[in-house]
Amino acid sequence: MPVPVGWRNVRFMPTMPKSLFWSRTDTAGSEHVVFDDRQGLVARGVALAVDPLPYTCRYQLTVGADWYTNLLEAEVEGAGWARSVRLERTGDGWRVRTGEEGDLDAALRAAGHPPAGLPGTDEPDRLAAALDVDLSGSPLFNTLPVRRIGLGRLPADHARQVSVAWVRLPGLAVLPADQVYTSLGPGRIRFASGTFTADVDLDPNGFVVRYPGLAERIDPR
Template identity: 85%
Template sequence: MPTMPKSLFWTRTDTAGSEHAVLDDRQGFAAQGVALAVDPIPYTCRYRLAVGADGVTSRLEVETEGAGWSRSVRLERAGDGWRVRTGEEGDLDAALRAVGHPPAGLPGTDEPERLAEALDVDLGGSPLFNTLPVRRIGLTRAPADQARQVAVAWVLVPGLAVVPAEQVYTSLGPGRIRFASGNFTADLDVDPDGFVVRYPGLAERVGPR
């Protein structure tokens, strides 16, 4: 695999954890990363992402693992929809129940047709994935107060269930973007390339910028 020219690192502010991504955004967008967190249970998440020159995601592969379990999901664009493949070993739900957390259910989705309108993907707990719709719709160059609604395939972590979600991104002026999904909102600080610098209540970027 070719080397990646960019490296981004975030530390989680909602729990003990971090994320490191290496990426190449010179033609399209390719990234691979590792995220670590202890909530709801300690886990490692590895992902590989491919986005076309038009800004539309073409493939996402995610693997999660913890004590006594591992899971994987692969989303690949196929025609006007998505093909979803999954793998599972061990018993994640038993590990979650042991700490009083609701079970995660099965990875993936039984209804991939519900993802048909999604041009972007979102990986739970990862500030990198907010960059995808921001760059695709050119929001860093948009006038203040311009809002855009997007449909995403949302991958929940650590269980890797995939659900359709509607999100709204609003330009707040240079370096500021409001993210909203359902009743949740957060005002993100982003750099000129659309990468998150600070996501209140989730993560902050550290290291060279």
């Protein structure tokens, strides 16, 4: 099949060998990610949701062979606003850069929701203990601590606490957070953060199949 004339000078990003698709169960939305997990994880994803406002989030994620997160870049846009954040691990901790156009907080207030505040964080030192990044509403990011600590190989009821840099959507505020992952046997973990808990089903590679109250994976037939 010939390449369309208008595409001949377009430079595509490197292709990825795998992809996953989830449908949100807590709101109307979905997520599609293409990735390579042969040595750590390199991933590009798109997440869409309508709550608290309709938005599209595009992200790129790089995780080392040790499964420590090295880089997350995320861009979010909605009607009349756009935001971006870049989290990069350096020898001195996390470097956080942000961008903003339009007024997300005004759009949230007009819809009867509280403001999101500024993207990023003014105190990156508070993220010093974080080894993982967690993008809210995304089932992909649960895989990072699961693979890093080898949770699938641990005995049932073995719990591990992890510190993460939690990136909230749609505002892209970045907050330190403590989470607890507990092995419940093959293909199942319990996730806990604060008062919230969920028993999550995983495939043999540690990727989410079913996350009650958040998302379910849709696999090709």
